[in-house]
Amino acid sequence: MIEVEGLTKRYGRHTVVDDVTFRCEPGTVTGFLGPNGAGKSTTMRMICGLTPPSAGRATVAGRPYRDLPNPGREIGVLLDASAQHVGRTGREVLAVAAQTMGVAPGRVPDTLGRVGLNPTAAGRRVRAYSLGMRQRLGLAYALLGDPRGLILDEPANGLDPEGIFWMRGLLRDFADRGGTVLLSSHLLREVEAVADRLVVIGGGRVVAQGDRDDLLSGAGTLVRARDPDALRAALGAAGLDATGGTDGGLLVAAPAGVVGQAAADAGVALTELRPAGSGGLEQIFLALTAGTSVQEAVR
Template identity: 80%
Template sequence: MIMVEHLTKRYGPHTVVDNISFHCEPGTVTGFLGPNGAGKSTTMRMICGLTPPTDGSATVAGRPYRQLPNPGREIGVLLDASAQHSGRTGRETLTLAATTMGVDRSRVAEVLDLVGLNAVAARRRVGAYSLGMRQRLGLALALLGDPRVLILDEPANGLDPEGIYWMRGLLRDFADRGGTVLLSSHLLREVEAVADRLLVVGGGRIVAQGGRDELLADTGTLVRARDSLALRLTLQRAALDATADTNGGFVVHADPGVVGQAAADAGVVLTELRPAAGGGLEQLFLTLTAGATTKEAVK
């Protein structure tokens, strides 16, 4: 299990992660979502002992990462697929890691096959790998110690559609066998397809967390009008919290009846008025993170 309690990180006057708490249970995939600069990567780095927190704590299997006697056997981490020695081959990279963790070298061939890197790719130097191949190698390193927990930051970046589908199955199988996965990704449709739970952050704070079906069942009201500007002004005058979607409409945090009445009172002709649940995770993400900064946090 991953347990995060009141975790905070400040760089001088800048608060990057602001008092967040959550847990990830065995047998589940938790989708960790938020715009750039929201604090996702910093949170993952604090869980993995790479960045010291200002306040709060994070544990894996009941211990801080740095107190695990052999962390690679407990938790598999992929935070940066490019963080490999470019002069080593894929097989050399994994063999060195296996030696460090005390893993039998036969495991190297197993994980290479598991992530789809064949013998030719294994002999190639990492500097000649494509981004997708680096992602596969990074995932092989994360799986090498047969851990119970995976923490993955954008693991599908650089993969083609077939590779993304393959990764989805791999993570789902890992969780179904009792593993715990914390997955950060901008590929919202893929997260929606594989995640059991969702954790959404904005501006360093948690703005929503819970079961996927629970969160997606209540995403507000979707409304569109012939005159989008008139509709926006109407919603503002009615003090209705609204977020523009990608198709010229708005998602409003109110019941359809309330939204429809406000439009009718203002004489605005609507072309669509319905619960927004059909928008899926993408719409939920846009609604919850509206106004959150898209600038990178101070490092």
């Protein structure tokens, strides 16, 4: 299990990650989504002990990552496919990793084959690898220790459509055998196809999370107002459950007419009101994170 509780990261006055909380259960793929600058990579780095949090904590298998005696045997990590020794061959990269983790040397060729790097590719220097090949090598590194979990940041970058389809099957099989996967990606349709649960962040905060089917069921309304606090108060007064979005956006588990009436009764002016679900994950993602990528880029 991967568990994140109230993770917060501040750089001076700027808060990059703000009170992020979620859990990744064994046997599931959790899609971790958000626009550029939303705090996804920083959150993953805090889980893996690379960035110290300003507040909160994260655990893997019940312990902080830094306290794991042999982390590669517990959790496989791929945060940056370019962070590899370009002077080594793919086979040498994994051989060194196998020695470090105490893994049998025989797992090296098996793992390379599992990610689609044949003996010819494995014998090339990493500097000659395409981005897609480096992604496959990075995934092989993550899988080498036969871990119970995977943390992957944009693992499909550089893969062609066939490679993306292959990765989807690999991650689905890993989870179906009891593994835990935390997957960050901008390829929303691929995440929608493989993920069991979704966590969406915008502006450093969780704006929606839950089972994929529940979030995409369409049983709800997307609503936005110039005064999001007043809108949330109006919905709460009407007994309506809402999942917080940014830029005034909320996902409400009620028909559009009921939501609109609650806002009207409270005198809240709406800028958007429409049924959710017809556009799938892409529509909900855009509605919940509208404006955050621009805000983060300006910062």
